Amino acid sequence: MSYSRARRLVLKLAGPWCEWELLVRMEGTIRLGIDEHSFRGKDLAIAITCLSSRRMVAILPSDWQAELRAALGKLPEEGVRQRIEAVCIDMKRSLRAVVREELPSAKVVADPFHVIADANRRLDETRRLERGKARTTLPRWPLLKAPEKLSCRHQTQLDWLVGCFSMLAEHYWVKERLRALHRCATRAQAEDILASTLLVMEASDDAAVLPWARTLRDWRREIVAYFSYPVTNGFTEGCHTKIKLLKRLTYGSRNIQLYLRKVLLGFLPHSPETLAPQLWT
Numbered sequence: 001m002s003y004s005r006a007r008r009l010v011l012k013l014a015g016p017w018c019e020w021e022l023l024v025r026m027e028g029t030i031r032l033g034i035d036e037h038s039f040r041g042k043d044l045a046i047a048i049t050c051l052s053s054r055r056m057v058a059i060l061p062s063d064w065q066a067e068l069r070a071a072l073g074k075l076p077e078e079g080v081r082q083r084i085e086a087v088c089i090d091m092k093r094s095l096r097a098v099v100r101e102e103l104p105s106a107k108v109v110a111d112p113f114h115v116i117a118d119a120n121r122r123l124d125e126t127r128r129l130e131r132g133k134a135r136t137t138l139p140r141w142p143l144l145k146a147p148e149k150l151s152c153r154h155q156t157q158l159d160w161l162v163g164c165f166s167m168l169a170e171h172y173w174v175k176e177r178l179r180a181l182h183r184c185a186t187r188a189q190a191e192d193i194l195a196s197t198l199l200v201m202e203a204s205d206d207a208a209v210l211p212w213a214r215t216l217r218d219w220r221r222e223i224v225a226y227f228s229y230p231v232t233n234g235f236t237e238g239c240h241t242k243i244k245l246l247k248r249l250t251y252g253s254r255n256i257q258l259y260l261r262k263v264l265l266g267f268l269p270h271s272p273e274t275l276a277p278q279l280w281t
Contacts, residue, residue, distance in 0.1 A: 010261050026053055029085040031229065033236040034095055035111075036063050037243060039259060040252065047243070049236045051088065056239055056267040061256045065098050072102035086229035088236075090114035091219055110222035111233040112182045119175040120144050122212055126171045138165075143172055146179070167206055174201060174212070187227035194220060242266065 023030055033049040044063040048071065049056055060067045075081045084106045089095045091114055099108050123143055131138045142150060142158035150158060162169035177197045184190040194216070201213035216223070226232075246266045253259040 007258060010265070011258060013261050013265075023050055023053070023057070023080050026050075028052070028083070030080060030083045031086045031088070031231050032057070032084060032106075033088045033231070033233045034068070034099070035090060035233050035236045035240070036092075037240045039256060040254065043256075045256075045260075047236055047239055049233075049239060051231050051233075051235055054235050056264070059260050059263055061260060063094075065094050068095070068098045069102055072098065075102075086225075086231055088231045088233050090233070091118060091215070091222075093218075096222070107225050107229055108222050109225045109229050109231055110219050112226055113232060113234070113237070115178060115182070115219075115223060116175070118215075119171075119178050122208065123168070123171045123175055126167050126208060130165045130168055134165075138168075143168065147176070167208070170204060170206055170209060174209070181223070182226070184227070187224055190224050190227055194224065239267070 029052070031051040033051045034046060036044045036046055039045040039061075046060040046063055046068055047056065048058045048060070058071055060071055075084075081103065082105070084103055086107045086109050087099045087103060088109045088111050089099065090111050096108055099106065124140060127138050127140060127143060138161065139154075139157045142154040143161065145154065147155075147158070158172075162172055174197060177193060181190050181193045181197075184193065198213055198217055198220075201209050201216070204210065204213075243263055243266075246263055247253065250262065253262070
């Protein structure tokens with residue numbers, strides 16, 4: 001079969017589709033994961049996964065709010081919408097606004113991985129600024145790696161960095177406080193750590209710490225919601241890894257509709273019921 005014929009057959013498939021009926025057959029509550037990935041360059045697509053059943057549900061052709069709002073608006077009221085208790089997202093206000101509007105009874109949970117990733121990004125930006133001022137090499141790995149996993153050489157480098165550069169020391173302290181927050185045993189302990197951290201950050205003289213504090217305060221409820229609904233977007237990130245593999249195998253794609261269908265075909269079968277007839281062939 002030629003590529004052009006295979007392409008025409010794929011484009012004839014009905015899609016992009018949402019397998020909400022698979023969620024209807026589930027028992028118990030439902031937890032969703034929503035995250036973005038790159039389709040082509042700066043063009044983004046949104047993946048929606050069911051974290052309870054570990055299934056890919058849908059891939060939206062863009063990261064526009066209207067696309068996500070339309071997809072969530074198609075949720076069956078009786079079988080799915082009433083049973084969704086939590087939605088895990090990264091720290092993006094547009095995603096939070098749409099989820100709150102379309103699923104008012106669901107709790108929004110900030111993905112812990114993205115919270116720490118945002119802290120590491122801010123810390124690395126400060127390291128680059130200090131490197132330009134000092135005109136010397138400042139190692140990156142000791143600041144980003146967990147302190148309990150540092151080697152003796154990296155620990156020595158970390159002590160030198162936080163001892164000689166006050167801005168780096170302050171950003172590193174906040175990052176470690178956020179890591180300690182997600183290791184708490186109870187929600188009350190996490191709320192205490194976050195409250196004390198925000199007080200110190202808001203009293204800081206560093207111009208880069210103040211907007212960070214405003215962001216954390218804005219997402220305070222979603223960050224501590226993790227302790228009531230311990231979900232992460234780890235499965236969604238794993239789906240993104242598979243999507244990247246499919247993109248490499250196809251050497252990229254320019255047609256978004258063709259891309260959506262090929263990626264969703266890569267996640268078939270969705271359930272053992274779909275696979276069952278093939279076992280007898």
